[in-house]
Amino acid sequence: MDFPSGPIPLVTGTALPLPGDDIDTDRIIPARFLKGVSFAGLGEQAFADDRRELAGQHPFDRPDHAGARLLLVNGNFGCGSSREHAPQALMRWGIRALVGESFAEIFFGNCLALGLPCLQAPRAVMHELQALATAAPTAAWELDVMARELRQGDRRWPLTLADGPHGMLLSGRWDATGQLLAHDAELRATAARLPYLSGFRG
Amino acid sequence: MSTGTLYDKVWELHRVAELPGGSTQLFIGLHLIHEVTSPQAFAALADLGLTVRHPERTVATVDHIVPTTSQQRPFADPLAEEMLSTLERNCATHGITLHGIGSGRQGIVHVIAPELGLSQPGMTVACGDSHTSTHGAFGAIAFGIGTSQVRDVLASQSLAMTKLRVRRIWVEGALQPGVYAKDLVLHIIRRLGVKGGVGHAYEFAGPTIDGLSMEERMTLCNMAIEGGARVGYVNPDATTFAALRGRPAAPSGEAWQRALAWWSSIASDADAVYDDEVRIDASAIAPTVTWGITPGQGIGVDEHVPTLEQIDPQERPLAEEAYRYMDLQPGTPIAGLPVDVCFIGSCTNGRLSDLQAAAAVARGRQVAPGLRAFVVPGSEQVAAAAEAEGLDRIFREAGFEWRAPGCSMCLAMNPDRLEGREISASSSNRNFKGRQGSASGRTLLMSPAMVAAAAVTGVVSDVRQLLP
Numbered sequence: 001m002d003f004p005s006g007p008i009p010l011v012t013g014t015a016l017p018l019p020g021d022d023i024d025t026d027r028i029i030p031a032r033f034l035k036g037v038s039f040a041g042l043g044e045q046a047f048a049d050d051r052r053e054l055a056g057q058h059p060f061d062r063p064d065h066a067g068a069r070l071l072l073v074n075g076n077f078g079c080g081s082s083r084e085h086a087p088q089a090l091m092r093w094g095i096r097a098l099v100g101e102s103f104a105e106i107f108f109g110n111c112l113a114l115g116l117p118c119l120q121a122p123r124a125v126m127h128e129l130q131a132l133a134t135a136a137p138t139a140a141w142e143l144d145v146m147a148r149e150l151r152q153g154d155r156r157w158p159l160t161l162a163d164g165p166h167g168m169l170l171s172g173r174w175d176a177t178g179q180l181l182a183h184d185a186e187l188r189a190t191a192a193r194l195p196y197l198s199g200f201r202g
Numbered sequence: 203m204s205t206g207t208l209y210d211k212v213w214e215l216h217r218v219a220e221l222p223g224g225s226t227q228l229f230i231g232l233h234l235i236h237e238v239t240s241p242q243a244f245a246a247l248a249d250l251g252l253t254v255r256h257p258e259r260t261v262a263t264v265d266h267i268v269p270t271t272s273q274q275r276p277f278a279d280p281l282a283e284e285m286l287s288t289l290e291r292n293c294a295t296h297g298i299t300l301h302g303i304g305s306g307r308q309g310i311v312h313v314i315a316p317e318l319g320l321s322q323p324g325m326t327v328a329c330g331d332s333h334t335s336t337h338g339a340f341g342a343i344a345f346g347i348g349t350s351q352v353r354d355v356l357a358s359q360s361l362a363m364t365k366l367r368v369r370r371i372w373v374e375g376a377l378q379p380g381v382y383a384k385d386l387v388l389h390i391i392r393r394l395g396v397k398g399g400v401g402h403a404y405e406f407a408g409p410t411i412d413g414l415s416m417e418e419r420m421t422l423c424n425m426a427i428e429g430g431a432r433v434g435y436v437n438p439d440a441t442t443f444a445a446l447r448g449r450p451a452a453p454s455g456e457a458w459q460r461a462l463a464w465w466s467s468i469a470s471d472a473d474a475v476y477d478d479e480v481r482i483d484a485s486a487i488a489p490t491v492t493w494g495i496t497p498g499q500g501i502g503v504d505e506h507v508p509t510l511e512q513i514d515p516q517e518r519p520l521a522e523e524a525y526r527y528m529d530l531q532p533g534t535p536i537a538g539l540p541v542d543v544c545f546i547g548s549c550t551n552g553r554l555s556d557l558q559a560a561a562a563v564a565r566g567r568q569v570a571p572g573l574r575a576f577v578v579p580g581s582e583q584v585a586a587a588a589e590a591e592g593l594d595r596i597f598r599e600a601g602f603e604w605r606a607p608g609c610s611m612c613l614a615m616n617p618d619r620l621e622g623r624e625i626s627a628s629s630s631n632r633n634f635k636g637r638q639g640s641a642s643g644r645t646l647l648m649s650p651a652m653v654a655a656a657a658v659t660g661v662v663s664d665v666r667q668l669l670p
Contacts, residue, residue: 020519020520020523021516021517021519021520022396022397022496022520024496024632024634026613026632026634026635026636026637027634027635027636030636030641031613031614031615031637031639032614032615032639034238034266034615035267035279035281035282035285035615036281036284036285037241037242037245037284037285037288038241038242038245039242049635049636049641050635052641053641053642075397076396076397076400076430079396079397079430079496080332080428080632080634081331081332081613081632082239082330082331082332082334082346082347082348083238083239083348084239084242084330084348084349084350085349087348102397102400104397104400104430105400105401105430105432106332106345106346106347106348106427106432109347109348109351110348110349110350110351113348113350113351113354114350123516162224162364163223163224164223164224164225164364165223165225166223167222167223167224168223168224168225168362171222171223173221173222173223175350176221176225176354176361176362177250177252177353177354177357177358179221179222179227179362180227180354180357180358180360180361180362181252181357181358183218183219183227183360186218186219186227187218187227187229187358187359187360190215190216190217190218190229191229191359193215194215194216194229194231195460195461195464196231196322196324196325196461196464197231197259199453199457200453200457200458200460200461200464201453201457202456202457202460
C-alpha cells in the first residue's frame with residue numbers, strides 16, 4: 001500500500017460515512033493495540049471494539065464500503081488520547097482524507113503529519129453528505145484540497161481548511177522535519193534568549 | 203486576539219521562524235518521552251539518518267505498560283518487555299536520561315517531571331501524551347503531540363505549531379468540604395463541553411485558583427484536554443515557587459533569584475487581553491460523577507441522570523448512546539449505583555494529596571464485599587512518601603490492594619483492567635467506551651475521595667456524608 005507523499009491537491013475515491021460526535025482515539029484504536037514498537041498491522045484493528053459490538057454492521061465492515069478513501073465524520077472527531085496510532089490505523093485501512101464537522105486538535109495535527117487532509121463542513125452538510133454516501137456507497141467523490149471543495153457528480157460543497165495546513169498539503173511540506181532542520185541559526189538564537197536552558201546561571 | 207498573557211509571552215520567546223505555509227516553528231524547552239509513543243519516532247529518526255538534537259533537554263520514564271504487581275524483568279508480557287527494552291536501548295544510544303523502575307524516580311511522566319523540578323514556569327513542554335497539559339500548572343505551555351511530532355522534537359527540538367486563542371476561566375468562591383480540584387474540572391467540562399476548548403489555551407485564574415495547591419492545579423490542568431483545550435495553565439506565583447524550591451532540577455543560589463525574576467515576568471499582565479472569559483462559582487459545585495461516555499457527561503452526586511429533554515438537542519444522540527452503553531435509566535439518581543471495581547491513581551489523581559484524601563475516607567472502614575479496590579501511586583516518590591506516613595497500611599487494612607507505580611487501569615495497557623460489563627469508580631480522566639480494558643466495561647469518573655467512598659459503601663456515594 002502506498003502512503004501519502006508529496007503535494008496533496010486532490011483525493012478521489014468512494015466515501016465512508018461514520019456517524020457520531022466525540023468519537024475518541026481509544027475507539028479508533030483501543031489501547032491494547034498500542035503494545036508494539038511499530039505501526040504495522042494497525043489497519044485491520046481500526047475500530048476493533050466498535051466493530052465487534054456491531055457484529056458486522058459497522059461501516060468499516062460493510063462490503064459495499066470496502067476500499068473507501070474518504071471518511072465522513074461529525075463533531076470533535078479524534079478527541080482524547082494523542083496516539084498517532086489512530087490516524088495510522090485509518091491510513092493503513094485505506095483512508096486518505098477526512099471531511100467532518102470538527103476535529104480534535106492533536107488528531108488533526110497527527111493527520112497532517114501523515115499527509116491525511118482533514119477538511120470541515122457545517123453540521124447539516126455533513127448529515128447530507130453521510131446520507132448520500134450511505135445511499136450510494138460506490139459513487140465516486142473528489143476532494144479538491146486546493147479549491148477546498150468536495151464534489152460528487154454535478155454537485156459541489158465548499159469546505160474549510162485553515163491556510164497553514166492548506167499550504168503545507170499543497171506544497172508537500174506537511175512532513176515538517178526538513179523545514180524544522182532548515183533553521184539552525186534561528187534555533188540557536190531562540191535558545192540563547194531562554195535563560196532556563198543554562199539553568200539561570202547568568 | 204490575546205495580548206500580554208503568559209501564553210503570548212511564552213509563544214513569542216520560543217518562536218524560531220515562520221514556516222512557509224503559515225505555521226510557526228516553536229522551540230521546545232523540555233521533551234518528555236515514554237515507551238508507547240517514542241519507539242516509532244526513534245526508528246524514523248534512524249531512517250532519516252538524524253540524531254537527537256538536545257538529549258539533555260529530553261527525559262524518559264516508563265509508565266504506560268508497567269505491571270503494578272510484579273515488576274521483575276523480564277516482564278511476563280513479552281510485548282511490554284520489548285517496549286521497555288526498546289526505550290532503554292534508544293535512551294542509551296542517544297544519551298537520554300531514563301528514570302527506570304527501581305531508580306526511585308520512576309513513575310507516570312506527568313507526576314515525575316514536576317517532582318524532579320523539570321517542569322518550570324515559562325517553558326514549552328511537549329510529550330507524546332495528551333495529558334501533557336498537566337505541566338501548565340507551573341505556568342508552562344505544555345501540550346501533547348503525536349509520534350511524528352516526537353520525531354520532529356527529537357530531531358530539531360522544535361515543532362510546527364499554530365497559535366491558539368486564549369480563554370480565561372475565572373473561578374471564584376471556595377470549594378466546599380468534600381469537593382476537590384477534580385470536581386472543579388469535571389464541572390468546568392460539563393459547563394463548556396468536551397469540544398468547547400478546541401483551538402484554545404485555557405488560563406485558569408481567580409481567587410479560587412490562587413488558593414489551590416500545586417497538586418490541585420495539576421489535576422485541573424491535566425484535564426484541560428478533556429475539555430478540548432490542548433493547553434491549560436495557571437500563572438506562576440508564590441505557591442509555584444515554593445513547590446519548585448529544592449527540587450533536583452530547580453535552580454539554586456544566585457540562579458534561584460534570577461529564576462524568580464524571570465518566572466514572575468512571564469505571568470499574564472494585569473491588563474492582558476483574552477479572546478474570551480468564562481466565570482465559574484466554585485462554591486456551588488457538588489462532588490461530581492460522570493454518568494456517560496465522555497468526561498463532559500457529569501452531574502453532581504446529588505443529581506439524577508439527565509433526561510433527554512434536559513439535554514441540548516445536538517447532544518442527544520450521544521446521550522442515547524451513553525444510556526445504552528452504561529445501561530442507565532434517564533431520571534434515576536446516580537448515588538446508590540453499585541460499582542465492581544475502584545481505582546485510585548493516574549496522572550490526574552495519583553499524587554500524595556490524592557492518596558491522603560482517599561485514605562481519610564478509607565481509614566477504619568472496609569471495602570464492600572465482592573468489590574476489587576486498588577491504589578496505584580503515581581510514582582516511586584509518591585509511593586515512598588505515602589508509605590512513610592502509613593497510607594499504604596490504612597488502605598491495606600481497609601481491604602485495598604497497594605500496588606507499584608504506573609498508569610495502570612487508566613488505560614489498561616498493563617494487566618490491570620475491567621472484565622466484561624464491570625463498572626469502575628475511577629479517579630482517572632477518561633470514561634470512553636472500552637477505555638479501561640474491556641470493550642464493554644463502564645467507567646464513572648470522580649475524585650479519589652469519592653472513589654474511596656464508593657469502595658467502602660459498594661455504591662456511588664456522597665463523600666460529604668463520610669467525612670469526619
